[in-house]
Structures are given as C-alpha cells and as structure tokens.
Amino acid sequence: MSFDGLFTKAMVDELSRSLKGGRINKVHQPYKNEVILTIRANGVNQKLLLSAHPSYARVQLTNEAYENPSEPPMFCMLLRKHIEGYILEDLYQVDNDRMIIFEIKGRNEIGDISYKQLIIEIMGRHSNIVLVDKSRNIILDSIKHVSFAVNSYRAILPGQPYVFPPEQNKQNPFQAVEEDVLKKLDFNSGKLDRQLVEQFAGISPVFAKEAIFQSGLANRNTLPKTFIGMIKQIRDGEITPSIISTGGKEAFYLFSLHHLQGESRNYPTLSEMLDRFYFGKAERDRVKQQGNDVERFIINEKEKNEKKIAKLKDTLLDAERAEQFQRYGELLTANLYAAKKGMKEIEVLDYYDESGGTVAIPLDPRKSPSENAQKYFSRYQKAKNSVSIVEEQIQLALEEVAYFENLLQQVGSASPKDIVEIREELVEGGYIRDRKKRNGKKVQNAKPVLDYFTASDGTEIIVGKNNKQNDYLTNKFAARDEIWLHTKDIPGSHVVIRSKEPTDTTILEAASLAAYYSKARNSSSVPVDFTRIRFVKKPSGAKPGFVIYDNQQTVYVTPDEELVLKLKKK
Secondary structure, three states, X not given: OOOOHHHXXXXXXXHHHHHXXXXXXXXXXXXXXXXXXXXXXXOEEEEEEEEOOOOOOEEEEEOOOOOXXXXXOHHXXXXXXXXXXXXXXXXXEOOOOOEEEXXXXXXXXXXXXXXXXXXXXXXXXXXXXXXXXXXXXXXXXXOOOEOOOOOOOOOEOOXXXXXXXXXXXXXXXXXXXXXXXHHHOOOOOOXXXXXXXXXXXXXXXXXXXXXXXXXXXXXXXXXXXXXXXHHHHHHOOXXXXXXXXXXXXXEEEOOOOHHHOOEEEEOOOHHHHHHHHOOOHHHHHHHHXXXXXXXXXXXXXXXXXXXXXXXXXXXXXXXXXXXXXXXXXXXXXXXXXXXXXXXXXXXXXXXXXXXXXXXXXXXXXXXXXHHHHHHHHHHHHHHHHHXXXXXXXXXXXXXXXXXXXXXXXXXXXXXXXXHHHHHHHHHHOOOOOOOOOEOOEOXXXXXXXXXXXXXXXXXXXXXXXXXXXXXXXXXXXXXXXXXXEXXXXXXXXXXXXXXXXOXXXXXXXXXXXXXXXXXXXXXXXXXXXXXXXXXXXXXXXXXXXOOEEOOOEEEEEOOOHHXXXXXXXX
C-alpha cells in the first residue's frame, strides 16, 4: 500500500508542523470508521481526519466537508468526553511502522490533569483508532472492538491494557547505511524488491520497486546507494507529493513513481494530495453499502420494464398483422366446404391476389373449419383494438426505463445524503415502502441540500445531484433569468449559474460540472445545453427531475475532476 511506514513518517512531520500544541475544539464521527478532530493551532482551525476504513485507512488534514449524523455514535461521545478541549502536546510515529500516537493533555471533569493517547493503527482491514488512558495504559474504547477470539495476541476492548502489535524484527531504514543493505540482501536470489520489503521496516512494494527502477541495473554497487539516497530524501523532507495516473488507474506517493511510467501530478502537501486522491472514493464505498438495496431495486425495475417492452413489441407485431388475420378469416369462410376438422393447414385461392395465386392458412386441428375462421376474426378484432393501447404502454414503459436510467446515473455520483433523497423519491412515487414511518405518522422530509461551487471569477454555481434536488433547484430556487445547464439528451444533473450574464469561462466551467455529474462523466466532448430558467418547464404529471426547455445553446466540454475539485466550495 502507498501509505507505508515512510509515508507515515512524512505525514507525521507535516501534521507536527500544523497541529502540535493545538487545542481539540470539536470531535465528530461522520461515518462508522472515520473521526474528524477540529484543532485550533497556529491561529487557524484545521480538520484532522483519522480513518480506520478497511480500504482507505489514513491520517491527514482535510478540506473536504463531511456530514455528521443527527445522533453521534458512542465512540464519538466518549472521545468528546475525554479529549474535547484538550491540548495536542505531541504526535509521533512508532518505530517506522504505520502507527501514530497523539499525546493529549487536559483536565478531567473534576479538574485534575489527565493524559490520554489516541493511537492510530493503519493496517488495512485491521486498521483501528484506540483511546488509551496513559497513566494506567488502559483502553478506554476503540472504533473497532477486537476480542481474543479474533486475535489471540491482544484484545482491543475497553478495560484491556493496550498492547502494541507484535514486532516484525526488521531494520529501521532511517538508521541504515549502504553496508546494511548489502548485508540484508542476497543478490543471487533475485526478487530484490521483495527482499527489501522483508528486511526493512515500513518499506512497501511501491517504494521497493521504485528503488529497483531508479538503480537502473540493480546490483551490489547501484542498489544500496539508490536505496539509502531515497531514504535520506524522505528523512530530510525532500518530497514532492504526487498522484500517478497510468492505464486508467491512480497511485500516490511521496514523490513521482517512475517505474509506473504514467502521468504525474504534484501537490504542495501530502494532505492536499490525499484529498484529491480519495475524492469520492471512500464516499462511493459508503454509498454502495448504504444504497445497495436502492441500486438493486432500480436495476431490477429498469430490466423489468425492458422485458415488458420486448413483450409489448411482440404484441404490437401481432397487432400489425390484423389485416392478415381478417384476410385468413374471410378466405377460410369462403372455403369452408373444402376444410375438415383435423387439418393443420389448407391452401386456398387468394382472391385478394391480383395474379390469382394461392395462400396456405394455418389451422388448429382441434377446431372445426368455422371455429378456425371465427378465431381469425377474433384475433383481427383484438389486434385492431390493441394497437393504440399497446403503443401507449410501450411509451409508458420507455419513460420508466429512461427514469430508472436517470436514477442509476444519480446513484453513481451520489453522496450518502443523496441516497436518502433518492429513497424518499421512490417512496413518494409509490415504488417502495416508507421506512421512515413511525407510529403511523410520516416523517416530514427536509429541504433538499444542494451542492455549491465557485467559478474562477467568483460566480456561484449550484448543482442538483438527484431528482428532488433538481426539481427544487430549477423550479423553486433559481431566479428566472439565471442560466440553467444540462447535458444534451444524456441523463445528468441540473446546474444553475447564479448570474444573468455569466462570462464564457463561467459557462464552460458550469458545463464541465454538468458533464461530470452525468452519465457521460468518462466521455470527451460532451454536449451541454444552456438556457435561461424562464425557458425551462416541467410538464404537468412529469416524473421528478424531468423538464423540457427551448432557446438553448450548446457547448462541448470534457469532464475534468481536477476542475471539479478546484471549483468545489469549501
């Protein structure tokens, strides 16, 4: 993983400069595995994110906005009790491992000096956040509880003594010299990158592969020098936080990874880089967990309507054969004398054919000739009457498919609050039951929360990311002469520029947001229509989020996540 021991060391250095000596003013736990500490240090409030997420565990400063639950979890309440208002005296890394200890000092409820330790273990799915009473070395609580039944070496439970993870008995690379590298490696065995990981603490495969690559022809002369040189860079703080894009995938590290041979983007701090790298990733994972049932329901409804359309089209095909059924009935009636019960087919002269040809009429052998004729007349009448009904049903089913496709796109870019609103919309549409009902009373829905962005020139741009937000933004919130945007014939968000005469640059930036929050997010040269709100109308009885518009102009843009991050209102 990229967040290895070396990365942890650099992050501790960054956090120490920003937070050491600061006061913990607020504690929030927006999600199950994440804690946000608001710390007042160096005259500014800063948000420290502590994540024990199984896939995205990390420690960083963040500028991202996180929504807090209406009722804080128990671990959050305990942290508030024990460390809110306390001073962050120190923070340091344990050896060169992915562990950070925050030393916290304050006064307890009776006024006595109290020392606590907040210990962050970044260990993949075993990551944890543990609050320890330092004087007694007793665990007060942890974000994840681990019993001896799960881990025989140590338990992470309230009341248990805190025990460090078992030592790996690897050498600390910051205390190594070139001779140590030579002694630790067997150059005849190959797989030198794996040997580096096994012999030195905090070394990840990412760093090891980069060291091998930068060594050129890795041997006893080149590799030790390169390895120690890279370690010295990190120790001296000579880093360039980078995100490397290659083959549609992204990786981050303390510096550009040349062995990946991809496009590299540098960032001023590790925290800014992580905000960019994890933008949407952890949130999408939470949305997948919280909205999995909604997404599955939408997919099922979409597929159900697609199957319905296929069947209706078969019915329509029958309907389009109405004249043929009438023709068979009349020809069979004229030739009843020649037909016999038990026949599967009869060939008769087709007096509708000007050339005087014959036609073979299929028969039901169980029916008499007159019953077969009557069957064709009945099918003719049924088919004739059903054409308009079937066409109407096909149109309704097509609208349902388009509606659910639109919802799928919205789920794809939704935040947890957006999923709640999508669920409410499905309830209001009668598609699913209301899980909010309590004692027969329906809980009143809150006003939709919109997403705000700021254009380069300071103009406000607002995005609705689901149908409830789109309806509210377009039909109630925006002014008549403000500019409205939407991807042309592509499911996506409603976007409003809060200006009557925006600049061309602002229009293009808003169009990029419309393209990014649409089904065409991964496409290029996406058409985006824009017009004034006054020209946007919602037809009577239309589905949520559906509008018609005119007097539009069209621009073509390519969605850019970097631009979205830049415009996002903090």
